[in-house]
Amino acid sequence: MSARDDILARLGRNLPLCPPLPETPLFDSPASGLKEKFVENLERMGGEFVELPAKRVPGWIREKFPGAAVILSAAPEVAGNRPLESIRDPRELEDVDVGVVRARFGVAETGSVWLSETELKVNALGFLPQHLVVLLEMSRLVPNLHHAYRDSGFHEARYAVLMTGPSATADIEGILVRGAQGIRSLTVVGC
């Protein structure tokens, strides 16, 4: 008997009584103030927020990251200085200083942004650069995670991440350090 069939048979012999599967509500609350909630939670999680018209974003990036040598952008509004199409292997992103991407939507309850391979083009763009700038249209905010998980993207994307602030750790004495392994900073640009 294969391990698979063996495990399934053993489980089958040991099943408890089956209670029904409950429906999960959306837990809707008044949909006002989504932006304020999003910004508050993002900042709590160590992310930053600015609001800018899209055409001013490239200039703002140069000001915010004056030392950045390599800027790689998957967002059509921002050019960057290394063409994304030239990337053959995600490991080529090792020296990227600033990554730029546009999120599909954001979650007010947690301050998260939703990114998949469609937005990132190269998944490592969300993690290997030193800093990440995420563009987000403020009309694309959902109130909470129940709404977020109704998005069809979870059924279609090969890979999807709800990203909430930069890479962080509190593994030593509970002291918060930002920039543990991945991005040192996350800035969401409302535009």
Added chain:
Amino acid sequence: MKRIDHAEASSHFIAAREHVEFHDKRLWDLRQKRDREAAAVPEWEELRSLASQIKEHTLARLPDYLAQFERNATASGMRVHWARDAAEHNQIVHELLSAHGARILVKSKSMLTDECEMRAFLETRGIEIVETDLGERIQQLDGEPPSHIVVPAVHKLRTDVARVFARTLGTDPKNSDVSYLAESQRRHTRPYYVKAEAGMTGANFAVAETGSFVVCTNEGNADLSANLPKLHIASIGIEKMIPRIADLGVFIRLLSRSALGSPITQFTSHFRAPRPGSEIHVVLVDNGRSERLGMHDFWHSLKCIRCGACMNTCPVYRRSGGLSYGATYSGPIGVIIDPAFNLRKYSALPFASTLNGSCSNVCPVKIDIHEQIYKWRQVINQRNQLPIVKKEAMRMAGKVLSSPKLYRAAVKAANAGLEYLPRSMIYNPLNAWGRSRELPKAAGGTFRDWYVRHRGAGK
């Protein structure tokens, strides 16, 4: 196999006072943060009920959901493997690594791979394994297992970490600045993501409906481990299954709030299919879980989502440290899981509890932890696994507690003791209870005295 002596092992931890005090404070701080988050979500209790019901339903139909997961994962290009036990799991992982010529494996934290003792198995076969979670890496470099399922090195102080890193990574032994230590690990680890031929993650949830799995981290190390090498292996316990994507709304809202008191982990990542040109292999592991499902009193422990809230709230865990349990899973959840793996070896663990029930109260999936602890004690007694000292103490306690006369005399004597004994007798090095705590003032009289006075005897 030798019985783990929790009391003896914890005495070593307790001997280093600054460690115990910090450990206690840090974990209680996590508990308080959890309380604040829970209180801010009006539907918190409803979410706990939903999570519990979804898990119970899924476990009771586990063969169907596992088959559905396998079908959907395979259809989207992932490969699914099955392992009856730790040995089969380790073998499968080793074969995958060999087939891909992988010498270096970057991995994010997985309690399951610790449970399977995978690292030792692979290392003796020439694979270099780099734990990428900071806490887990500290423990790996120090040759110790994790002491907590969420914060693996929580029992260490920064000076301990500085010593470990100085010895293994060549950092300045006198510099125990936390940012310096974390930055040193970052610089040491990042090149490995680029060098490694394979990456490994565990999973917090596996979704039958889409054949996808979810990994939650704060460091983004799972995403780096999974998205750079061409081979991604995910080890998943079969109890991690949930039916639908929509169910994740319930569980993700509960998980990090319960664990660390944050609304969500920094990175909540969903893997449904491999990137073009790369592979994802899922190893579904039983290792005793199918047997536990048939244990009427104990199968609810399979609902666990490994948040660690029960550990943070447990007075025994906080003051004895995770390593004293001598098992992969420590604290209240460990106490009810470990005896199912090995009753004799872990027969002392269910006694490492005050049965205060706080663990059950904070559990996001409503596992009846303290009741299971009590039931394990009965099983252990029935199977004659109690050490002789405990048995004798229990026999005496049984005598006293079953005789009203003896009981009243004992209560009086104890109260008188608290009142009249000189401080030096209570707060001396021999009495562990007098160390770092003031004993409460004894009540003016017993309830019985009061009752007799007010209602008269014999009523």
